[in-house]
Amino acid sequence: MNSLVIPLLGILVLERDPIGYADLPGLLKTWAQDAGGFAAVGLVLWMLNAYLTPPPGGTSEQRPRVTKLMLMLAILAAVVYACAGGLMYAASLKTATPTSTTINPNAPTPMATPQIGTLDRAADWALVIGGILAIIAIAEPFLRDLVRLRWRRIFALARISFKEAIRRRVLFVLIVLALPFLFPAKWFFAIKPEDELRSTVSIISFALSAVLLLMAGLMASFSIPNDVKNQTIHTIVTKPVERFEIVAGRFLGYTALMTLILFGLTALSLLFMRLTRIDQAAAEETLRARKPVYGKLGFKSRREDFSGTSVGREWEYRRYVAGGSQANPSPQRAIWSFYRIPSSLTDKPVPCEFAFDIFRTTKGEENKGVFCNFVFVSWKCPQRLHPDKNVWEWVDQAKRTEYEKEAREARVFEASIKPNDPRWAKVEALAEKYGFFEFVSKEVFDYHTLSIDVPAGLFKNALSETPKSGDGSTEIPLVQVYVQCTSPTQFIGVAPYDLYLLESEGVFELNFFKGAIGLWCRLVIVIGLATACSTYLSGVISFLVAVFLFIAGLFQEFVEELAKGTSVGGGPFEALNRLVKNETLTTQLDPTPTVQVALFSDQVFRWLLRRFINVIPDVENFDWTKFVSEGFDIRPEFLIVNLLFLIGYLLPWAILAYYLMKSREIAA
Amino acid sequence: MAESVVETRNLTKVYRDFWGRRKKVALNALDLTIYRGEIFGLLGPNGSGKTTTIKLLLGLLFPTSGDAYVFGKPAVNVEKNERIGYLPEESYLYRFLNAEETLDFYGRLFDIPPDVRRERAAQLIERVGLANDRKRILREYSKGMRQRIGLAQALINDPELVILDEPTSGLDPLGTRWMKDLILELRDQGKTVLMCSHRLDDVQDVCDRIAILYNGDLQTLGEVKTLLEDANTLELRASNVKLTDELKADLAAVLQKYGGTLTSFGHPTTTLEDLFLRIVEESKQRPGRRFLPPTEGNKSAATPAAPASSGSTNSPNNSNPAPASANANGGANASHASSNKSGKKKKR
Structure with a gap:
């Protein structure tokens, strides 16, 4: 199978969910x-x-x-x-x-x-x-x-940090160190065309993290201890300066400096990236900012406690569902439940993108993937497992019969219709009327992200009313996607982020800057930690403490x-x-x-x-x-929560720094 | 009685080690009051507690016991710093800034409005003689220049109390004289000056009152004039009179008549500082080489100038047998030995 024939789309591999408002x-x-x-x-x-x-x-x-x-x-x-x-x-x-x-x-x-x-x-x-x-x-x-x-005093102290770094050529050193990493990675390494941008982004992120975090830690750790050692602090604390203003000034000065450097280098790297020719496959994979809608992954089978099969892979990120033949179908389903459906999905066909892992218990056919059936249902069209057969069926069988009749008449029953097909209008109408859409025998390849267009009518159906659960306590998913493997003796491995509905596309450049905000937060953490420690400890010890805590954070x-x-x-x-x-x-x-x-x-x-x-x-x-x-949009929600997280982490350190600075004998 | 600006009560500072054990008593129960408008000198050998006192007054150290008040507020109070200017022993400034930036930075710490800050910085740079070096970074400054800009930063807020720790340290004689003149000028402007110095002549020249510390204890406190006065000795100065044995005998006879004894008799010597300043001043007026190396026939040519017969005078050196000398003013002048200081002040 030529991989270039298949649209190459990115997929997120996240071992834990990003923290959002709900958390x-x-x-x-x-x-x-x-x-x-x-x-x-x-x-x-x-x-x-x-x-x-x-x-x-x-x-x-x-x-x-x-x-x-x-x-x-x-x-x-x-x-x-x-x-x-x-x-x-x-x-x-x-x-x-x-x-x-x-x-x-x-x-x-x-x-x-x-x-x-x-x-x-x-x-x-x-x-x-x-x-x-x-x-x-x-x-x-x-x-x-x-x-x-007083902000003016804090600003004056921040300016000093800024000027110090510039006059001591810290800025120059930083740029020189970081510059080689900003160039496209393909200039230095042999990279698969589709991974070109992915690698560049990763290398830039790693290099900027290493260089900037190290510099930020060094500068912030040594600033106050150096002031104490050189006794320049004597001429400051004998002015009407609150001692915490010195801490705040240093912190803000270095934060401003690193912000400037970070976003300057980010802009520069983006410029380099855009000025060089990007491979078409890489652009399709990475040069995007998909805005996905994720569902919650669950598993269902005949057994109540079925939670997917472990195939013995060391990395237990994915769980597996077994395939079955038409004669002996598998009852196992991977089910994504969507509790939130944006109204924008009701305008045009919605791409549902996915990438699964395939685990084969028998050798498959050469250049062939495994086949899967996808069933999209709204909350108005609930499904259940047949008590005797390994088949999932509509709860309302009369409605099912009605749907089947209409679908057969329109020649769209159990067919894989795409939006460019003349029958698509009928698919849309049926989906809106019954809240049901199926795409059968989709060939799936290992780690290649594929797409199915889902009729907008399905989402119109789901959003036409608000579901009410019987007991009022459990939330009912608006839309569910049932995935079934139809290749016998084969398994498909799925994880929560392996399937999503593509709501819209953002701007890659903006997303690139949003990504830099994550690094900015880490820089602020290091500066805050180092500055707080340096109010009591020597420069070297402060630096080591900050580095130790940061590295512990990585593990x-x-x-x-x-x-x-x-x-x-x-x-x-x-x-x-x-x-x-x-x-x-x-x-x-x-x-x-x-x-x-x-x-x-x-x-x-x-x-x-x-x-x-x-x-x-x-x-x-x-x-x-x-x-x-991977070309996924970073939701503003994540960044806002990041900032709150940052404040929550640094606030106790700020109070500690306040006490240490206030109770310290500067000239002792 | 003048308003007190600085007051310490039983102020004690004990340095301790990491485990809290007493390492050294740096200052022991100091009771001190400094009044508005005076120049107060703290004297003492190394480790006597001078700098510790200043650091306690500035809140750089916390007292172990006792109290320190500046402008009636505890020494750790930050607000009092609005009215204080401090020049540390070494001019500990940011060496990557130039003079203008340095003053601008410290001005900002006082929250001085930008236009006032700029104007005051320009005036101070002019006043400390760094107008031509205002754009040079402090790293390139000599020690004396750093001391000057240090003083400028101490004055940026137009303080009421100026605390100077070894203000003439690192200054050449010209700089020392300039600094002393400036301290007197500050006093004349109604400011209070607290200084500590190793250079006793500097303290003697400018201070109204002094305190002598030794090993953390206050040994002496009082007016310089009173402390230095030797009530048992009489100084007599005269001009247009030749130094002869006859004169000496006559003077001895007169003194004997009043129950006194002539102990020394001769020409007064000037101070080295005065000599140096005079030569520099003359060199400015008439540039060129004035020193003639000694030759076979002219050994005395190495002497650049004859002992002063005019200009400011100092009290007779004890090693000098001559008790009196000519005065530049031409008139005879008898005073107590310590009065020469006030004479100098008048001259300035």
Whole structure:
């Protein structure tokens, strides 16, 4: 099969969903609990420090002390936290079940099965309220001092950072370092024509990330420590400058500088990209900004709990549905349910694009893919599995008969009609009338994205009324797509983002800049982290801390596994034990005293890691390279949530920086 | 009584190590009041607590105990800095900026409106003698030039209190004289000046009151005039009189009549600073080489100028046996030994 015959379209491979508005309430709650926990610890330390070292001579202004409001809020927070503790204890008593005391060293720490009861919910909310109180208490002096900040002073300090970087030729070095990577990748590497732009985008993104993040980290880490070392800070803090203004000035200065450089280099790379000849296949794949509508993927078969088959692939991103013959069809279906259908889909035929993985249990025919049937139904045309046969049928059989009759008359029944076919009008009319459209025997190839045009009438049918569920609690999908593999002994592998309805196309250039916003967010994180650390630590240590946290963020998934105890081979102490004893990862260890100690140490380590994990920035969340390189539009929603995420992460660091700077003896 | 500008009460600073153990008592229970319009000098050897005091007053350090108030506000209060100008010991400025940019930056920190900032920066650059170097970055400046621009930044807000840490450090004699004149000028404008210096002659020349610290303790506090006055010694100056043994004998007899003893008798010497400044001034008037290397026949030619017989004078050196000398004003002048300082001020 000549791959160029098939339209080459991109597909997103995302191991987790991008964070959108829907996730915000949950995120806010988690943030209040996590940040609140740190705030509570900070509050305790601060109050201990304040009461153990009273201000000299009773002068309350010598250092920020414990104000009445802070004390009151701290007491309230303590009370609420005590209540939360009590509720959690009560909940644990209620749900406690006798467990075996036998130690199975190889069993991962069991994940808490969430049986959310009233007590649990109350404890959860108590933690949120306690957290918010602790945050307000610790932030009270910070908020009070915020009104004293003057933008002109902050701007002056930001300008200094800017000028410093330019006069010390940092800007020049940055551009020189980044410039070679901005040229098209095909100039340097042998790349498949269709991957040309994809590779260029990836390389540009990687190079800019590496160079800019390193530079941003270095500049921000060393700025305040250098000011202290060179004593230039003495001439600043002896002016009417709030100390946090120095932190804010440095932070904003470097952020402005890196913003300028980032968007300058992005524009330059885009210019290079557009000035060079782009392969047609690459342009079709990447030089786009598709606006897809995604559905939720589910599986159905005769078994109620069917959730797709695992074919033993190491990467379990996709689940598989088995194919069957016409005589012995497979009941397995991959079903995408669309709960949101934009009204713009009712204007013209809507491309439904997809790319599946094929798993063959027998050798297929040369140059032939596997065949799939696609059934698109609106909520008005529900389907069910026949009780005896492995066939999915309409719930309303009378309607089905009526549809079949009309479709046969128009010669569109079980046919694969395309919009350029004269019968398309009838397909549209039937889809609008019955909320049903099928495309049979579509040949599917491994990892080649294909497209089916779906009549707009189907969406008109779905949007003509609002579905009402019987109990009112479950949401009914407006449109569902049933995918069936019709090649016997073959499987198709599907993942949530493997099929989508193409709503419209955006502008690639704009999308390219939107992708840069993700890198910008990561730059801001590094600058914020480094600046906050540098208010207390030396330049080198600040840089190392920022780099360490950022890199830990890249491996957050692994760190989470370690923290939850789900990593294969156990925690570090158990792993060390295995290493010393030359045991494999899966061998069951004897519960010797050494093993017991190792397991206990791992539990302590995990507890500490669970606290630490909240300090790690979720940098992967800000990476939009895949969207740009695969030609998918980055929704403004994602970017807005990114910004909120950024603020949520940096705010506690800002408060920490405020305290460190305010309580620091500059000349000590 | 004049309004107090700086006040410390029992001000103590103890430096501690990481574990909180006492490392050094840098300042011990300092009680000090500085009044509006005076030039106050902090003296003491290295490690006596001068700079620590200044840093405590500026909020760069926090006191271990006691209080420090500036303009009636605690030293850590940021608002008080609106009225303070500070020149650190080394001029710690951003070396990648030029003079104009430096003053503009510090002006912005005071939130001074742009037009006022520009005007004041131009005036100050002119005043500190850097008009021709206003566009050069500070990295290229000599130490003296950096000290000048440092002083300019300290004055950008037209402060009421100017704190100078070793203001003449790194300055040549011309610069030192210029700095001292400027300090006096500031006092004349009604500003309060607090300075600390190792150079005792500088402090003596300009300060109204001084405090001497040693090992963190205040040893002496008072007016320079009073502290330096030697009430047991009489100074007599005369002009148009030849130094003869007869005169010496007569003077000894007169003094003996009043119960005194003639302890020294001779021509006064000028200070090296005065000599240097005079030569530089003359060189400006008449450029060219004036120094003649000593030859076989003219050994004394190496002397560039004869000992001053006119111009400003200083008190007789103790090593000099001559107790009195001619005065440029031509008239006889008898005063207490310490009064020569006030004489200099009048001259300026």
